[in-house]
Amino acid sequence: MLVHTVIFxxxxxxxxxxxxxxxxxxxxxxxxxxxxxxxxxGVPAAIPPRPVVDASYTFAISALFADVAAHNAYQIDPLxxxxxxxxxSYWTRVQIYDAE
Numbered sequence: 280m281l282v283h284t285v286i287f288x289x290x291x292x293x294x295x296x297x298x299x300x301x302x303x304x305x306x307x308x309x310x311x312x313x314x315x316x317x318x319x320x321g322v323p324a325a326i327p328p329r330p331v332v333d334a335s336y337t338f339a340i341s342a343l344f345a346d347v348a349a350h351n352a353y354q355i356d357p358l359x360x361x362x363x364x365x366x367x368s369y370w371t372r373v374q375i376y377d378a379e
Contacts, residue, residue, distance in 0.1 A: 283350055284339065285340050285373060286333075286376075287301075287372075288373070289337040302320065306362075307320070309358065312359060313356075314356065316343040316345055318340060318341070319340065320338065321340075321341075336374075
């Protein structure tokens with residue numbers, strides 16, 4: 280199993296409508312990629328602040344893959360490439376963590 284976590288920091292001038300579009304038309308589209316075993320989409324949790332918690336991001340996804348090969352297939356899947364191409368101008372930073 281491989282867990283692919285992506286943290287998105289959207290631009291400060293992105294509107295609420297654009298955030299909804301990013302989530303509904305962008306992130307949700309990644310569920311249709313056949314190599315994705317499961318996908319969770321979230322926003323910073325409403326927990327008490329702690330120095331070790333970064334709540335400055337806009338969205339996060341955690342995608343589960345059977346193995347590295349499934350992850351690699353996801354990276355070149357046309358749906359993933361279309362998502363990146365359409366929405367890359369929305370973010371200022373993306374941080375990725377991959378764990379096996």
